[in-house]
Amino acid sequence: MTEAAALLAAEGAENPLFPQAYELVVGSFAFLVVFLVVGKILTPRIQKTLAERTEAIEGGIKKAEDAQAEAQRTLEQYRAQLAEARQEAARLREEAREQGAQIKAELREEAQAEARRLVEAAHAQIEADRQQAFAQLQGEIGRLSTELASRIVGESLEDEARQRRIVDRFLEELEGRPEAVR
């Protein structure tokens, strides 16, 4: 071991494991220069640029995302408007149909009422005519009967009261036989 150390010291200049002092100095100097220039001045620049680039790319992505979101929103809006319009149209159609139905119903009602009114008027007319005919007929029948009776009996039934009673009795008898009148 001591031999080796002595050999190393003696061979100092020759042994490749033995650093030369001047080379140490030059190496330190070279490393210092490179560290100052490359490390301290230049590397921060490229780091900054790379960070900026990342940011720019991320910003671009963000912008694109925003645009897409905007487009999406507009699309949604359009869709909503379209749906609204469709609904409106449907509503209008429905309304029109309802109105039509209503008008139809009203018209029908009116027509029915008119018809009913006509029928009633006709009925009333008929009744009035009948009443009138009946009254006329009653008077006619009374006169005719009296005349007939006086002709048959030959005597004038002067007594008004008796005459009327007879007629009435006759009429009541007539009424007792319904088919005779109707």
Place this chain on the structure above:
Amino acid sequence: MSEQKRTPENDGRDFANAAWSVPSYILSGILVWGGAGWLLSRWTGVYAFIPIGVILGVGLAVYLVYVKYGR
């Protein structure tokens, strides 16, 4: 190793650490305990202490790597 979370990255870092420090551990094991053996043999004159020290140093270094990284 126990304090940190076990992630693939940490595992990989530990493994690289271990693999790179293995030769220097074994070399130091040999130097420390082989050196102790050498001193002993100079003192007692029994030459066998040197190989014993070397083997012991290697064994201890292997054990140390196992303790630090292998468990």
Place this chain on the structure above:
Amino acid sequence: MSVLAEVSGNVTAIGYGLAAIGPGIGVGIIFGQGVQAIARQPEAYGVIRQNMLLGFVLTEALALIGLVAPFIFQGIK
């Protein structure tokens, strides 16, 4: 000179060169197979890693014993 080749200098260097062959191959095999095993079964990474490390330590120990062996044998002769 009738000698075709002559070895001069420290013979232990040759000894170490020879001693380094085996461990060199061994370390190569260990890491090669270890990486292959991890590629095949990434989920067994922990176990493979441990065994790789142990195999590497033991093999490397042999290589470094080869480095100091000449000093030991020097004293024995």
Place this chain on the structure above:
Amino acid sequence: MTPLVLVAGDEFQAPGPSIFNFPPLYEGAPAWLTKPVIFAVVGALLVCAFAWSAFAKPQLVPRGMQNIGEKGYEFVRDQVARPFLGKDAERWMPLLMSLFFLILLWNLFGVVPLIQIPIASHIAFPIVFAVVIYALRIYLGIKHQGPIGYFKNMMFPPGLPKPIYLLLSPIEFLSNMIIAPFTHAVRLFANMFAGHMLLAFFSSVGFWFLFERLTPLGSGLGVLGAVMTIAMTGFEMFIEFLQAFLFTLLAAMYIGGALHADH
């Protein structure tokens, strides 16, 4: 000195560690003015120039050099900083960027014609980086975990019987405080050193047997050397990149470990 100068006499001599020793540039120059020193400075200035052309006026839409620079930045950030520093990654990027690019360029000098010396194959340069990281690591560890907490977290893994600590703690201490920074520097140095030595060996084989002493028997060897030189040059480029990456990765790992105790 190039490998061919080493070739002296009639016999082929493999290049040795002396190929890494460079004399002063010219006669009478100071001892420190050597090729690796010159190219270390040139490399540092080139890294600065490259980074300046890429990052001086960064545009949101990158063009030209900025594209290449950003690829490098993203590589360091995603492969080195984020796995080990997590959310602190951005803060340490300046240091890691400087480390990675300087080491990478210095390493690549090893395969550039006429330069042909990986600067990190002189151990002084890796030592500078390793010492910086080491100091930073201890400073950060003490700052973030407290002086006692830092050493306690480092040396005493929880959940063991007390006597075991007596055996394990010295290993931990030596490993973390001395061996780790040492291997940190030596790993880079040794890779560059050995890689360059291999290249020098193969190219000198090729040169010797094809140009200096062309014999029928040796020409095959020379061709092999030339082919291997080309192949190893490609391989070396890969290794040089890998070592720059690993050095930076380990730096990030040490910083991350000092910022938060992981055990």
